[in-house]
Amino acid sequence: MSSGEAPVTELEELEERARRAGPAFGEGAHILCDNLVRIYKTGGVEVVALQGLDLLIDRGELVAIVGPSGSGKSTLLNVLSGLDLPTAGVARVAGMDLLAMSAKDRLRYRRSIVGFTWQQTARNLLPYLTARENVLLPVRLAGRREHRGHADELLELLGVGACAGRTPMEMSGGQQQRVAIAVALANRPEVVLADEPTGELDSETSEEVFGALRAANRELGVTVIVVTHDPLVATQVDRTVGIRDGRTSSETLRRTSTEGEVIAEEYAVLDRVGRLQLPRDFTSALNMERRVRLELERDHIGVWPAGQGDGDE
């Protein structure tokens, strides 16, 4: 922005930058949330569950979403599965704008784009239907022709082929949850959302269930988002997104080093307007409150508690 050159006005410069702008935010992402807001409002009382959440997930990714309870994980999942309507912002899945959809579109979306499982094992399956019938239920609800073979294939893929003729009562919790994943996959969705799929299970069974999700991700190329508390699950995905107070706060990326070691690197999330959530233990350790001082260094930005920094001056 050197002022010595030709008289280029600020406005012109802005226009020029707009012309030069690369692809729009999240273009090409399979799942996009931009500044997503969800406010529950009943009888004049408001609860803000999502307060400007940003999230980008590519096609075929397997992502875990973690966060304390009440952070908005389940709300996010309900929005993405088309069960809940966000209040503001942008939510786009497989190119479909979740805010602009009519009720009919949303129904079609639920029938063909997403599949999901709830945390409570019992809630996912109808107790009086067999596993196979449960898998075929969404197919029937979508008004498609049922293929028994398809249901059996899915159950086989998820390792519960033997349970096809059993009702949920006759299955273990892990089997039920894997059947639930099969139900979620029944309509060949592009995205599967799982809310705490291993929440009610022991670690060994959790491993099986998560294995099933991973199988779906690899074999069928489905984008999978898992909301979890389970550290075991969190360490087995390539990317873990942390949510705090209705916003994405951190991301952990895992890669396998050349030595075959898994290296996890945790990042804080910087949003499009430059906002950053500092981890709470960092801020409390340094007694940072209300104001901090920032300093731009050559390769990083320093953050100092307000009082300390002032004292240095």
Next chain:
Amino acid sequence: MPFTLLRAHRGTAAVLAVLAFSAALLLAALPRAFERAYDGALGRVLAGGGADLTDLTVELRAHPLDPPLTDPGQFAAFDARVRKALPPALRTVVVPGGTGHHGAWTYGTPVTGRVGERMWTGQFFDLAWLTGADRRVRYVEGAAPGPAGHVTLGGRDVVRYDVGVIREAASMMGLRVGTTLLLGPKGALAARVTGFYELTDPKDPFWDHNRGVTHVDVRHVGTSDQFWVTALTGPDALRFLKPDLDLRYTWVLGVDRTALTAGTAGDAAAAVDRYDRLLAGWSSGHSSYTLHTSLPLMLGGFLKQLATAGTLVLVVLGGLVLVAVGVVALAARLLTDRMAPALSLMRARGGGLARVAATGAAVAALAAVPAALLGYAAAFLVPGPLTPAAVLGPPVPALAAVAYPAVRLALTLRRPLRERRADVAARPSPRRVVAEVTVVVLALAGAYLLRTRGLADPSSGRADPFLMAVPAALTVAAALVTLRLYPYPLRLALRLAGRRRVVAFLGLARASGGGTAAPLPVLVLLPALAVAVFGSVVSGAIGETQQAAAWRQVGASARIEAETDIPPAAAARVRALPGVEEVLPVAEGVTHIGPGYRAVRVVAVDLAAYRRMTGGTPLTVPAPPDGTSGSAVPALVSPSLAGLGTFEIGWPVRRTVVARGTVGGLPGLAPAADEIVVVPYSVATRTGTAPFATMLLVRGDASRAALTAAVDTPQTLVVTVADAFGSITGGPMTGVVLAAFAVVTAALAAYALVAVVLALVAGAADRARALAYLRTLGLSRRQARGLTVVEIAPLIVLASLAGLLLGLALPAAVAPGVDLSPYAGQPVEGFPITVGTPALLAGGLAAAAVLGALAYATAGRAVTGVLRLGESA
């Protein structure tokens, strides 16, 4: 899918099915049974009178200037004509044959002599030719009358008829076969007795029209007796019967009483009136046709009773519909709640709203509709005619069973995910408040309109549908108000209960929290109570009115009335009867007073004694007039006579009386329509003799037979309150109304219990969770039971209280349609309301409901089961 869901929730579905069945059965069977009872009551009303009262009799008095009917063919032709002219409503009722017949008869034909025999005085010998009579008599002596002929008597040629007479006339009137009587003022014709007959069937209603043919009527005139009989003669006699014998021609149209039903009674009565006007327009020369029948009168009286009964039954059935719908909806709600997880999963997994709601409704329909059809079919086992109510009623609960889940699911599943957030409290929406206020205002406006405008047509014998809508709307309004207001008294009770008594505190807190405040149980309990209380109030009012009416008819415990003086000895005998506490002599007669020489009834009675005597009875007797004014007798007079001031009476002695006050009437002592003068009993003396009595009023319980025996005076009438009450309550319609109340009250009580248990079951999961939590904190099993009862009891008690109040208020609301006069046999003003029985009823029903809750709470359920229930629900 519906079948799978039905199988999965078969228990709840069975409850719904049973309720739909019972509701359809009741709503289809009760109107039929009531209609049948109405028909039965009409049948008994009509059977109370002879065929001459119910049949239509067209009469023509022969006129001297008109040509007489001399040929049976003329009668038959006219018979066909009158039948053809019948209004359509009467064509099914008037049947050929039966008691129908026609003929000619003379009236009051004196016997003026006998041929060759000694003359008997005081004999009247009417002649009648009646079609069908010869088939109904059997000659036991002599033979049937032959053709008419002539005899020559003293140089005169006189027409001689052959006649047959009832057998008893032979001895009573000194007749034998061959006796020839000279008849008519001038002895212008002769009647030869050719035979004596007996009736083949004395009970044949045919004879109701021709009583003179069946027996010799003895009439006491002064000191002598008169003997009246009607003799049967042949068709040949028609040629010689002359109008100067007071000759009448009649055509009797037999009415089939069984063809008259409560439903057609109104039309038939109107048709008879129309027919009467039509016949009056026909004339035959100088005389005109008249229609004689008491049918409209009898039907009118019945229709008045029917209107009241119809109103009461309609209100009661309306309550039953409301309650049945409420209970069925409660069961449907339970079923919907049970299906909700599956259906919301279906909705979330891509089920369309219409499809998911239809699935839920289909499950309810599979349970309720066949059951309702079965109930409707079962109702055909109950004999009775099909009425609109019996057809329109049964589908209502079935419809409710299907509509409730459909609407509820459509509302709750409109959004695929309906997550209640505990941190967001719900508040009543303004729309709902406005809707509720609208219902309340509409109900009150309806009640106001009903009271001010009255009914569309109270005489039609059928109740106004508006009348049914108003109590139902009032009930719904009362339920809404109760639901809105009931937390407030509970919060007050909560404050009073304090925090020391943990069970009471927790129970009231849960109750007032609204967790269990399902509106449906209130919607069931409240109308159930209201209708039960209403029924009890009306039954009580009918009973009380009838009791009062019986007293008003008699005037004392018993009344002995004689045509002549009652001897003092007879009075003494009555006084000596066991059970008789007091006997009051009364003299009553008619005198003519004033310039108009108007007839007034004078009652000489000791009012002070009469007042003492009637203490504690429904009768009120005015106080005696005070003071005397010289020789004038102080008297109470009818208001219309009050202007006369001082006037003279001629009975029982000529005295001057002075009006000292007015009296509305003396029930039992004087007909209500008469103008009366009440004078002290001391006036009742025949000149120079001891006081006399024409009437004895008795206090105490002595039977009519005992009193009649004690009086032992001819021509006395003895009436007792017990007899009068018996004849009033024996009215056929009273039983129908009381039975209706009893049946419906029983059904309502059963439904109320079912509603309470269903409400408990519906809230079971929530309650079980709370109890499981409290149990882990140290609540004992006993306290847990107590908690359940304390939680549910306030709702029951408050709903019962509201129901009681509504039930007491309903009679006032429907008063324009409920006239108890037809049941009391005299006009009744107002509506006596007693609180005792209804309050007991309400208390009993509430207690039964609470006990039901207790029984439910006590029914053993293991703690672990409760805990599991708490987790999985």
